Amino acid sequence: xxxxxxxxxxxxxxxxxxxxxxxxxxxxxxxxxxxxxxxxxxxxxxxxxxxxxxxxxxxxxxxxxxxxxxxxxxxxxxxxxxxxxxxxxxxxxxxxxxxxxxxxxxxxxxxxxxxxxxxxxxxxxxxxxxxxxxxxxxxxxxxxxxxxxxxxxxxxxxxxxxxxxxxxxxxxxxxxxxxxxxxxxxxxxxxxxxxxxxxxxxxxxxxxxxxxxxxxxxxxxxxxxxxxxxxxxxxxxxxxxxxxxxxxxxxxxxxxxxxxxxxxx
Amino acid sequence: xxxxxxxxxxxxxxxxxxxxxxxxxxxxxxxxxxxxxxxxxxxxxxxxxxxxxxxxxxxxxxxxxxxxxxxxxxxxxxxxxxxxxxxxxxxxxxxxxxxxxxxxxxxxxxxxxxxxxxxxxxxxxxxxxxxxxxxxxxxxxxxxxxxxxxxxxxxxxxxxxxxxxxxxxxxxxxxxxxxxxxxxxxxxxxxxxxxxxxxxxxxxxxxxxxxxxxxxxxxxxxxxxxxxxxxxxxxxxxxxxxxxxxxxxxxxxxxxxxxxxxxxxxx
Numbered sequence: 107x108x109x110x111x112x113x114x115x116x117x118x119x120x121x122x123x124x125x126x127x128x129x130x131x132x133x134x135x136x137x138x139x140x141x142x143x144x145x146x147x148x149x150x151x152x153x154x155x156x157x158x159x160x161x162x163x164x165x166x167x168x169x170x171x172x173x174x175x176x177x178x179x180x181x182x183x184x185x186x187x188x189x190x191x192x193x194x195x196x197x198x199x200x201x202x203x204x205x206x207x208x209x210x211x212x213x214x215x216x217x218x219x220x221x222x223x224x225x226x227x228x229x230x231x232x233x234x235x236x237x238x239x240x241x242x243x244x245x246x247x248x249x250x251x252x253x254x255x256x257x258x259x260x261x262x263x264x265x266x267x268x269x270x271x272x273x274x275x276x277x278x279x280x281x282x283x284x285x286x287x288x289x290x291x292x293x294x295x296x297x298x299x300x301x302x303x304x305x306x307x308x309x310x311x312x313x314x315x316x317x318x319x320x321x322x323x324x325x326x327x328x329x330x331x332x333x334x335x336x337x338x339x340x341x342x343x344x345x346x347x348x349x350x351x352x353x354x355x356x357x358x359x360x361x362x363x364x365x366x367x368x369x370x371x
Numbered sequence: 372x373x374x375x376x377x378x379x380x381x382x383x384x385x386x387x388x389x390x391x392x393x394x395x396x397x398x399x400x401x402x403x404x405x406x407x408x409x410x411x412x413x414x415x416x417x418x419x420x421x422x423x424x425x426x427x428x429x430x431x432x433x434x435x436x437x438x439x440x441x442x443x444x445x446x447x448x449x450x451x452x453x454x455x456x457x458x459x460x461x462x463x464x465x466x467x468x469x470x471x472x473x474x475x476x477x478x479x480x481x482x483x484x485x486x487x488x489x490x491x492x493x494x495x496x497x498x499x500x501x502x503x504x505x506x507x508x509x510x511x512x513x514x515x516x517x518x519x520x521x522x523x524x525x526x527x528x529x530x531x532x533x534x535x536x537x538x539x540x541x542x543x544x545x546x547x548x549x550x551x552x553x554x555x556x557x558x559x560x561x562x563x564x565x566x567x568x569x570x571x572x573x574x575x576x577x578x579x580x581x582x583x584x585x586x587x588x589x590x591x592x593x594x595x596x597x598x599x600x601x602x603x604x605x606x607x608x609x610x611x612x613x614x615x616x617x618x619x620x621x622x623x624x625x626x627x628x629x630x631x632x633x634x635x636x637x638x
Contacts, residue, residue, distance in 0.1 A: 124636045136460045139453035145514040153518075156508040185408045192405050228623035229616060230587040232499065233597075236604050241429055242422035246412035320499045323591065327412070337503065349500070356495040 164346035171344045175332055176351050183328035184355070186246055186321065187314040190253025191307060198258045202265035209269060209295070219262070226259030231317045235326040249326035253318055257310050268302040269295060305367050312363040319352045429609065436617055437610035443599065444618055451595035452622070454516045455582040461517070462524025462581070463574050469525055470532025471558070477536065477544075490533070494526030498584045502593040513594030520581045520588070527580065531573045532566075539565045571637045575630035582626050586619050 322330020589597025
């Protein structure tokens with residue numbers, strides 16, 4: 107390029123190279139996956155017919171099944187989600203405090219807390235449920251503890267980020283008065299992060315309602331057990347009832363959470 | 372969440388010594404609920420304590436992790452990754468039109484409401500439930516997992532896309548529209564440039580989320596490492612379970628690092 111005819115370029119060569127590598131990587135990943143994954147294309151062509159057949163078997167939903175079996179299990183599911191979220195409050199607070207770099211000054215402790223958070227988030231709720239069914243036996247206790255353990259990572263990470271964004275002014279003022287660490291937390295940090303904390307918990311409760319609906323598939327209580335039974339017996343009209351009930355509860359929970367979040371933030 | 376006021380309610384300063392009445396009542400209600408729900412679910416201290424004993428034995432059997440079957444482990448992990456990549460690619464491509472149709476500022480009500488309903492339905496059902504239905508439709512294997520995660524991607528990415536499009540500045544849209552541009556030109560030259568960076572962020576987030584879920588859909592027979600994990604559980608092969616869990620955690624950490632790099636590249 108001659109000196110006079112320099113054209114404006116949006117990205118530096120380095121950025122363009124990085125973008126090219128990223129695009130190339132994405133396309134290559136998709137291509138390699140497509141070539142190596144094992145599936146039978148005929149099954150895909152057949153899928154619409156099979157789905158239509160499934161929905162025909164499900165219609166009409168078995169309304170009589172709801173009051174006898176589904177309702178009680180659904181209430182149990184909601185209790186598992188809520189109690190699990192309450193447990194998370196107490197488990198995630200200390201881990202979040204350890205993970206926040208402005209509160210815990212030790213690098214080792216920060217890394218340890220981050221390891222807990224990542225492990226908690228990487229292991230799926232269903233896998234946690236499998237673990238706790240092995241520990242506590244089948245039932246709602248395993249499901250509740252599984253929900254709580256999966257939520258630690260989510261809540262703890264967001265809580266630590268909220269703590270790190272807290273304004274340092276009030277904290278320095280408190281420290282200057284010689285306040286003990288506990289008071290610095292309750293009077294300095296907590297009022298600043300409290301709205302964020304409750305809104306994170308509400309958000310997680312909403313997710314937990316969805317997740318607790320499937321815990322029963324591995325024997326950890328709730329409406330999933332009813333779903334599993336109905337499916338194993340091929341009673342598709344009952345399956346439809348359970349699915350509709352789950353859908354209604356999840357939508358209601360989401361609307362409620364959005365409503366409350368608007369009020370507290 | 373950057374500028375949370377130090378004193379959100381404006382009343383807290385009066386109740387600085389101790390808690391306010393509202394907070395006290397709130398904590399008491401929470402405690403009462405906990406006791407009530409625990410009794411309802413038959414969660415008792417004896418069961419919990421007995422469980423801790425089991426837990427100790429259980430942990431003892433998990434360690435040391437058994438990596439002897441590492442070939443099977445790697446093969447299953449690869450299948451999980453492939454499910455996640457294909458589901459993300461197709462899911463995000465499908466989520467774009469859904470998000471666009473659901474954006475209330477660009478579409479009339481009679482288009483946006485059905486699209487929003489479709490996204491809400493996709494999001495309401497846990498991927499495992501969707502996976503069960505697809506296992507019935509297309510048989511056991513990775514295909515059911517891919518289809519289930521595509522549905523989940525439409526639900527989550529579609530909602531985020533729609534929200535991002537609803538927040539664009541309409542001035543640029545009007546400017547492009549005033550030149551007589553066609554509908555697709557309005558989208559490509561006024562809407563897309565405003566939301567592209569956020570879309571890429573959402574997409575990498577979706578890839579992470581799909582990877583997490585792809586390690587689990589195998590529990591219901593939809594391919595990936597979940598099936599092997601479930602089988603190891605049922606055979607009480609707890610040291611192999613531990614190896615699988617470690618592999619999953621490492622995989623998720625790697626994927627979070629790759630997503631962070633991707634986001635940085637496109638910022």
